[in-house]
Amino acid sequence: MDGTIAPIELVNSGAEAVLRALKAQGVDVIFGYPGGAVLPIYDALFQQNEIRHILVRHEQAAVHAAEGYARSTGKVGVVLVTSGPGATNAVTGLVDALMDSIPLVCLCGQVPTHLIGNDAFQEADTTGITRPATKHNYLVKKSEDLVRIVHEAFLVARTGRPGPVLVDLPKDILITPAPYCEPASTPHRSYHPRTEPDPRRIEEAVAMLKCAERPIIYAGGGVINAGPEAARLLAEFTRLTGFPITNTLMGLGAFPASDPLFVGMLGMHGTYEANLAMHGCDVMLNIGARFDDRVTGRLNAFSPGSKKIHADIDPSNMNKTVTVDVAIVGDALATLKALITAWKKDATPSNRPALARWWEQINVWRAKDSLRYTQPREPGSVIKPQYAIEQLYKATCGRETYITTEVGQHQMWAAQYFKFEKPNHWMTSGGLGTMGYGLPAAMGVQVAHPNALVIDIAGEASILMNIQEMGTLAQYRLPAKIFILNNQYMGMVRQWQELLHGSRYSSSYSEALPDFVKLAESFHAIGLRAEKVEDLDRVIAEMIAVDKPVIADIWVDQKENVFPMIPSGAAHNEMLLGPGNRDGSGPTVTNEGMALV
Amino acid sequence: MSDTTLRSATISVLVENESGVLARVIGLFSGRGYNIDNLTVAPVERDGSKSRITLVTSGTTMVIEQIKAQLDRLVPVYKVLDLSEGPHLARELALIKVIGTGEKRAEALRLADAFRARVIDATTESFTFELTGVTDKLDAFLDLMRPLGLAEVSRTGVAAIARGVKTIS
Numbered sequence: 001m002d003g004t005i006a007p008i009e010l011v012n013s014g015a016e017a018v019l020r021a022l023k024a025q026g027v028d029v030i031f032g033y034p035g036g037a038v039l040p041i042y043d044a045l046f047q048q049n050e051i052r053h054i055l056v057r058h059e060q061a062a063v064h065a066a067e068g069y070a071r072s073t074g075k076v077g078v079v080l081v082t083s084g085p086g087a088t089n090a091v092t093g094l095v096d097a098l099m100d101s102i103p104l105v106c107l108c109g110q111v112p113t114h115l116i117g118n119d120a121f122q123e124a125d126t127t128g129i130t131r132p133a134t135k136h137n138y139l140v141k142k143s144e145d146l147v148r149i150v151h152e153a154f155l156v157a158r159t160g161r162p163g164p165v166l167v168d169l170p171k172d173i174l175i176t177p178a179p180y181c182e183p184a185s186t187p188h189r190s191y192h193p194r195t196e197p198d199p200r201r202i203e204e205a206v207a208m209l210k211c212a213e214r215p216i217i218y219a220g221g222g223v224i225n226a227g228p229e230a231a232r233l234l235a236e237f238t239r240l241t242g243f244p245i246t247n248t249l250m251g252l253g254a255f256p257a258s259d260p261l262f263v264g265m266l267g268m269h270g271t272y273e274a275n276l277a278m279h280g281c282d283v284m285l286n287i288g289a290r291f292d293d294r295v296t297g298r299l300n301a302f303s304p305g306s307k308k309i310h311a312d313i314d315p316s317n318m319n320k321t322v323t324v325d326v327a328i329v330g331d332a333l334a335t336l337k338a339l340i341t342a343w344k345k346d347a348t349p350s351n352r353p354a355l356a357r358w359w360e361q362i363n364v365w366r367a368k369d370s371l372r373y374t375q376p377r378e379p380g381s382v383i384k385p386q387y388a389i390e391q392l393y394k395a396t397c398g399r400e401t402y403i404t405t406e407v408g409q410h411q412m413w414a415a416q417y418f419k420f421e422k423p424n425h426w427m428t429s430g431g432l433g434t435m436g437y438g439l440p441a442a443m444g445v446q447v448a449h450p451n452a453l454v455i456d457i458a459g460e461a462s463i464l465m466n467i468q469e470m471g472t473l474a475q476y477r478l479p480a481k482i483f484i485l486n487n488q489y490m491g492m493v494r495q496w497q498e499l500l501h502g503s504r505y506s507s508s509y510s511e512a513l514p515d516f517v518k519l520a521e522s523f524h525a526i527g528l529r530a531e532k533v534e535d536l537d538r539v540i541a542e543m544i545a546v547d548k549p550v551i552a553d554i555w556v557d558q559k560e561n562v563f564p565m566i567p568s569g570a571a572h573n574e575m576l577l578g579p580g581n582r583d584g585s586g587p588t589v590t591n592e593g594m595a596l597v
Numbered sequence: 598m599s600d601t602t603l604r605s606a607t608i609s610v611l612v613e614n615e616s617g618v619l620a621r622v623i624g625l626f627s628g629r630g631y632n633i634d635n636l637t638v639a640p641v642e643r644d645g646s647k648s649r650i651t652l653v654t655s656g657t658t659m660v661i662e663q664i665k666a667q668l669d670r671l672v673p674v675y676k677v678l679d680l681s682e683g684p685h686l687a688r689e690l691a692l693i694k695v696i697g698t699g700e701k702r703a704e705a706l707r708l709a710d711a712f713r714a715r716v717i718d719a720t721t722e723s724f725t726f727e728l729t730g731v732t733d734k735l736d737a738f739l740d741l742m743r744p745l746g747l748a749e750v751s752r753t754g755v756a757a758i759a760r761g762v763k764t765i766s
């Protein structure tokens with residue numbers, strides 16, 4: 001404490017105090033759904049104009065919408081749900097945000113304090129249920145703590161490794177007058193995430209990188225979380241070094257995809273050149289990624305000959321799955337700044353001839369063109385999903401476009417064929433892989449960027465998981481587009497069944513689908529359909545042109561698979577390539593691999 | 598690649614004394630599949646604002662480093678100290694009830710004396726001993742009491758502290 005005590009003012013009700021705290025935190029929009037326990041907050045919302053409330057149709061969607069909002073703006077997303085089922089419905093979204101490090105504050109109603117523990121109507125042990133689903137959570141037990149906790153929730157959500165924070169608000173606290181205080185100017189008692197990297201580790205890293213003969217930079221979502229300036233510095237550092245760079249699924253857009261130094265996404269469905277470069281490198285700089293199993297493949301065969309530098313804000317990510325040689329704990333922005341300065345200061349020249357030979361090798365891999373596919377052009381031909389994404393990219397690349405996805409093959413094709421030049425324009429559920437993420441996330445993005453083009457690249461199965469949000473799009477006139485790659489299968493499940501379970505397509509056919517055009521119309525949106533290759537460009541153009549929500553139902557090849565693929569339990573150099581690109585039979589999946597997901 | 602030998606670690610965690618903090622720590626262990634061999638917790642500040650949790654766990658060096666990092670990033674955690682990295686003291690207290698008569702009863706008392714266990718309650722058929730020491734000493738004493746009518750045990754778990762001037766805060 002600095003000795004000065006901020007003047008404390010009593011606000012009429014806890015609910016009003018909460019809103020005042022939100023305003024002080026710069027909140028302009030919240031995504032929510034009412035119910036008995038949060039009625040006092042809804043009443044307070046009704047009586048003010050500064051905070052906009054977006055009424056969703058399901059609490060899970062409120063959380064994903066807040067994620068889309070947060071990821072596309074860099075701000076904290078805010079959710080408001082009622083007790084019991086409101087809270088439990090939000091859980092999937094919270095875990096999604098936890099896995100992908102998205103800053104959220106979820107305000108949640110609770111039964112009055114004197115009823116807690118009595119199995120009261122719509123009571124759930126929300127803090128108990130969400131403890132492992134959040135970065136931190138709070139149950140407010142006293143009016144005196146209310147505002148401090150709300151402010152603290154924002155601090156915890158946005159600093160360090162960002163994540164979701166839940167505040168459980170008993171109804172009596174919301175109706176009782178509560179003291180208001182401004183956000184604390186003093187440091188938190190116990191929570192002090194490290195953001196500045198240790199200069200000695202930076203020097204070690206630079207020394208290692210300077211001698212590298214076959215280096216690679218592997219950048220992830222941490223760079224995006226550190227803000228656009230971090231992405232700018234990542235580009236500066238990469239160009240300074242001339243090293244090849246790959247991005248994780250969460251990191252797409254952290255480095256411009258059109259830059260020749262970019263070797264594409266890595267991992268299970270990464271490019272041939274990215275994965276082989278990871279496998280064959282002698283020095284790896286991981287910045288803002290966490291050696292996720294989708295990225296590493298079989299751990300004991302992961303980049304076996306390399307020295308590894310890992311820069312991450314979360315110390316618990318260090319040596320968690322992969323042992324590293326230099327661990328730099330810090331914010332990606334501060335780390336990149338330090339790396340650039342140290343690189344320029346260190347007089348050692350980097351090994352240019354070796355680097356040139358490395359690029360020659362990478363270009364040989366690149367020439368394999370592992371994302372190659374063939375789209376028959378004769379009228380009447382079935383649309384290849386990859387082609388649909390490429391045409392969508394071409395039609396939108398001159399505009400301010402934000403892409404969200406659902407989960408499945410379409411998500412991977414979007415990651416492979418849509419080229420991201422800037423951070424914060426790509427939102428996908430990476431860590432949890434939540435079907436139903438994309439539509440509400442697109443809603444959140446569109447709320448934040450009303451004039452931008454926002455497209456959810458969807459699968460026909462995933463889209464049904466939160467299809468009710470079409471109502472929210474209509475209510476708020478959010479012209480987000482839903483671009484369904486309709487293969488009539490849970491394609492990703494079907495692909496695994498084809499490759500691993502003898503083509504026994506158990507429960508993966510999308511039976512009894514709705515007519516998506518009529519479905520769109522019944523939700524006051526526009527429905528479009530492309531059945532054949534000649535329909536595609538027209539449908540895309542129409543979809544972009546209308547200033548309304550659109551469902552574009554794109555019928556694509558039902559049997560197409562995502563390649564390259566590193567099957568579970570295989571190593572980076574054991575990739576399965578597309579049909580036109582195979583030399584041999586490819587890797588076989590071991591029993592151990594069969595047990596992996 | 599990584600070391601697979603298991604080691605035991607005694608870790609002290611200074612935490613904000615707020616509701617749910619112990620659940621957070623325990624949930625971390627169960628959720629991530631870490632072992633808890635022993636755990637104690639009690640407030641240690643005069644105003645009751647901070648508690649100290651002492652955990653005995655086992656795992657590979659990599660896992661123990663993970664445990665410490667995971668504990669450290671919990672919001673109400675002030676400090677994590679791996680006492681097993683240096684010289685430290687660890688003590689546990691046990692209350693031990695032995696029921697019996699005759700020669701066995703006399704033998705129990707003789708052994709208790711040798712272990713410096715105190716008799717804190719006695720009837721004609723029973724003794725309750727209080728014994729403090731390292732975990733191994735308590736285990737050894739209990740092994741000896743088993744054939745002599747050991748009826749019930751209550752143990753506090755381990756409290757531990759670094760030797761010398763080193764402190765957790």
Ligand SMILES: Cc1ncc(C[n+]2csc(CCOP(=O)(O)OP(=O)(O)O)c2C)c(N)n1
Pocket residue numbers: 406407408409410411433434435436458459460461462463485487489490491492493
């Ligand atoms: C909530 C949820 N349930 C189940 C899964 C498992 N899953 C992953 S992809 C997938 C199929 C998705 O089908 P679709 O949306 O049609 O996409 P496609 O793979 O066909 O492009 C399923 C069921 C999941 N990721 N999320």
Ligand SMILES: [Mg+2]
Pocket residue numbers: 408459460461485486487488489490491
């Ligand atoms: Mg599908």
